[in-house]
Amino acid sequence: MATSSFTKKTLGIESPEPAVTPPPANSNNTSFAKKPRPRAKTKKKEIPEGLWTKCPKCTTMVFDKELDENLKVCPNCQHHFPIGSRERIHSLVETCSFEEMDADMTSVDVLNFTGVASYTDKLEEYQKSTGLKDAVVTGIGKIGDHRIGLGVMDFSFLGGSMGSVVGEKLARLIERATEEALPLIIISTSGGARMYEGMFSLMQMAKTCAALAYHAKARLPYLSVLTHPTTAGVMASYASIGDLILAEPGAMIGFAGPRVIKDTTQAELPPGFQTAEFLLDHGLIDAIVSRKEMKARLSDYLHYLTNGQKTAAA
Numbered sequence: 001m002a003t004s005s006f007t008k009k010t011l012g013i014e015s016p017e018p019a020v021t022p023p024p025a026n027s028n029n030t031s032f033a034k035k036p037r038p039r040a041k042t043k044k045k046e047i048p049e050g051l052w053t054k055c056p057k058c059t060t061m062v063f064d065k066e067l068d069e070n071l072k073v074c075p076n077c078q079h080h081f082p083i084g085s086r087e088r089i090h091s092l093v094e095t096c097s098f099e100e101m102d103a104d105m106t107s108v109d110v111l112n113f114t115g116v117a118s119y120t121d122k123l124e125e126y127q128k129s130t131g132l133k134d135a136v137v138t139g140i141g142k143i144g145d146h147r148i149g150l151g152v153m154d155f156s157f158l159g160g161s162m163g164s165v166v167g168e169k170l171a172r173l174i175e176r177a178t179e180e181a182l183p184l185i186i187i188s189t190s191g192g193a194r195m196y197e198g199m200f201s202l203m204q205m206a207k208t209c210a211a212l213a214y215h216a217k218a219r220l221p222y223l224s225v226l227t228h229p230t231t232a233g234v235m236a237s238y239a240s241i242g243d244l245i246l247a248e249p250g251a252m253i254g255f256a257g258p259r260v261i262k263d264t265t266q267a268e269l270p271p272g273f274q275t276a277e278f279l280l281d282h283g284l285i286d287a288i289v290s291r292k293e294m295k296a297r298l299s300d301y302l303h304y305l306t307n308g309q310k311t312a313a314a
């Protein structure tokens with residue numbers, strides 16, 4: 001009797017166990033007590049990628065849709081995330097007013113440059129992943145009542161590097177603005193000259209600046225907007241010679257990187273070195289304007305600058 005009742009008991013316990021939780025057979029008895037903890041862990045893992053973005057400044061998780069609606073600015077701490085050239089143009093110009101120039105211009109690998117990958121392969125790869133032909137979009141659009149020449153760089157295309165296409169597209173934009181007596185706005189973001197094109201990319205610095213000199217000679221305003229990061233060859237040419245130079249908050253702006261400067265000068269760099277805020281204090285830039293205010297502020301500046309021109313002409 002004793003033996004039979006013992007076997008019945010074991011059978012009774014064994015049979016429901018696999019029926020309740022077949023895959024994780026080990027954690028049956030503790031599953032009730034530990035339920036909240038594993039659930040919290042799995043919730044974090046279950047967040048689908050591409051829906052939320054962690055703000056690098058305040059570490060808040062921001063819903064991507066909210067971030068997009070807020071022009072890629074953190075709603076909690078106002079950190080400015082990178083924004084694509086198309087989105088930026090959309091945020092600045094009046095609806096349907098933008099007429100793109102030289103949309104199909106692409107680089108040619110004149111040097112047959114090959115590093116880890118060939119330049120031709122790199123170009124193809126970035127053209128596919130970004131949907132852009134090169135690192136700048138140029139055209140004529142309207143901000144408020146003002147017709148303007150607008151060039152917007154895109155960091156997602158080979159680090160916003162300035163090669164012959166960026167230089168040529170900007171030079172053509174500047175020349176057209178000069179011909180049509182339009183104010184000019186260039187929004188920069190760049191790691192510098194495109195090394196794959198060697199000297200041809202460096203030549204773009206002189207070319208764009210020469211075109212800007214004619215634009216200035218025609219007494220037309222040029223507004224340069226620096227966004228994170230604007231460095232090297234771009235900062236050393238057209239980005240730093242605006243009649244007004246604006247920057248987005250927290251943008252890194254400079255020529256060489258801080259480590260190179262520190263090694264060369266053998267001196268401690270001041271806190272906040274190469275940020276927009278530091279450069280405003282030291283007089284290199286005229287104003288820091290948040291992305292959400294940019295359109296209104298550009299419109300105000302254009303109004304002020306073009307009104308002055310009209311009075312001078314009258």
Ligand SMILES: [Zn+2]
Pocket residue numbers: 055056057058059060074075076077078079
């Ligand atoms: Zn934030």
